[in-house]
Amino acid sequence: MPSSPEPLIRFEGAAKTYADGTVAVGGLDLDVREHELLTLVGPSGSGKSTLLRMVNRLVEPTGGRVLVAGRDVATEDPVLLRRGIGYVIQDVGLFPHRTVAQNIATVPGLLGWDRRRTQERVAELLLLVGLDPAVHGPRYPHELSGGQRQRVGVARALAANPQVMLMDEPFGAVDPEGRRALQEEFRRIHDELGTTVLLVTHDIDEAVVLGDRVAVFSQGGRLEQVDSPIRVLTQPASPFVAQFIGASSAVRLLSLTTLTPADLGGATPPAGLAADAGSRSAGAAPARPLRLGDSLEDAFAALVSSPDGTVVVADDDGAPAGTLTLAGLHAALRRSVQEEATAPAEP
Numbered sequence: 621m622p623s624s625p626e627p628l629i630r631f632e633g634a635a636k637t638y639a640d641g642t643v644a645v646g647g648l649d650l651d652v653r654e655h656e657l658l659t660l661v662g663p664s665g666s667g668k669s670t671l672l673r674m675v676n677r678l679v680e681p682t683g684g685r686v687l688v689a690g691r692d693v694a695t696e697d698p699v700l701l702r703r704g705i706g707y708v709i710q711d712v713g714l715f716p717h718r719t720v721a722q723n724i725a726t727v728p729g730l731l732g733w734d735r736r737r738t739q740e741r742v743a744e745l746l747l748l749v750g751l752d753p754a755v756h757g758p759r760y761p762h763e764l765s766g767g768q769r770q771r772v773g774v775a776r777a778l779a780a781n782p783q784v785m786l787m788d789e790p791f792g793a794v795d796p797e798g799r800r801a802l803q804e805e806f807r808r809i810h811d812e813l814g815t816t817v818l819l820v821t822h823d824i825d826e827a828v829v830l831g832d833r834v835a836v837f838s839q840g841g842r843l844e845q846v847d848s849p850i851r852v853l854t855q856p857a858s859p860f861v862a863q864f865i866g867a868s869s870a871v872r873l874l875s876l877t878t879l880t881p882a883d884l885g886g887a888t889p890p891a892g893l894a895a896d897a898g899s900r901s902a903g904a905a906p907a908r909p910l911r912l913g914d915s916l917e918d919a920f921a922a923l924v925s926s927p928d929g930t931v932v933v934a935d936d937d938g939a940p941a942g943t944l945t946l947a948g949l950h951a952a953l954r955r956s957v958q959e960e961a962t963a964p965a966e967p
């Protein structure tokens with residue numbers, strides 16, 4: 621979904637020094653666009669959770685301010701503010717003595733929705749997160765798997781259709797395979813709903829698979845880079861970022877993953893472009909055309925030098941097979957990370 625240029629969340633010199641003198645976030649400027657899923661990634665203690673919690677006023681900044689939809693959150697009633705912002709944490713925090721359906725209905729109940737509207741919303745959300753309303757709705761949290769509980773946490777946070785979702789290591793407690801499935805589904809849900817999401821993770825692979833953009837933090841809540849996932853992986857802005865992504869499987873996959881027809885859009889390029897099939901950019905020195913089967917690393921290099929951000933990709937015979945964009949490249953990377961996660965282990 622295209623992002624509007626207007627930021628929905630704005631950190632303006634936002635800072636937090638805790639009472640013991642720990643600088644968790646040291647004066648941050650960052651805009652979060654409406655509808656985007658921005659992942660916040662960095663090592664333990666780099667201030668990610670602190671930053672997230674400034675948005676719903678679980679943490680009060682000691683400097684600067686945080687704006688949501690143009691309003692300084694410090695001027696909002698914290699209880700009302702939190703009702704309008706979904707919040708998902710690692711261990712979910714479902715109410716143990718309430719059924720799944722009652723858990724999801726919490727905020728609609730507080731907002732005074734009638735019974736029928738609430739029941740319909742609960743059923744709709746359970747289906748959205750891949751659970752069966754008749755089977756799972758009446759169960760209690762302890763009667764679910766960890767992954768199912770996490771899905772309920774997401775459904776509960778989405779219940780009142782919040783404009784903003786804050787997610788702090790939402791899939792951290794789930795086993796690796798369940799985690800990939802949840803990531804994939806959450807990405808689908810985000811594409812469908814277009815909720816603006818800030819998601820904290822310490823896993824760079826999760827950050828690049830899920831994020832429309834990725835913000836990388838170092839100690840002291842220092843923003844090292846905020847950029848598209850592919851750019852963070854291929855053009856780290858500082859030695860810190862380079863080292864942080866160094867061991868990422870996503871980097872390896874960029875060189876190992878090859879372009880397929882499924883990654884391309886516009887299967888029939890405009891006639892004018894056909895003659896130019898595979899050229900990396902108008903006016904660029906002639907280079908070997910980009911072809912199906914080339915690596916995502918080569919594809920990225922081609923995209924970077926393309927003036928309009930698209931490249932025509934040729935098939936084995938040199939005929940145009942379609943066009944590639946950065947979004948297509950990101951989708952290809954996501955696919956390969958997912959495949960890697962579900963592939964049987966090497967003997």
Ligand SMILES: Nc1ncnc2c1ncn2[C@@H]1O[C@H](COP(=O)(O)OP(=O)(O)OP(=O)(O)O)[C@@H](O)[C@H]1O
Pocket residue numbers: 638639640642643644662663664665666667668669670671822
């Ligand atoms: N209530 C507090 N009082 C004092 N220091 C705190 C408090 N909460 C967090 N900190 C410190 O602030 C720094 C940032 O913590 P924060 O939890 O925001 O980091 P994080 O990047 O989310 O880490 P993690 O990935 O481990 O959750 C850390 O050094 C932490 O010890």
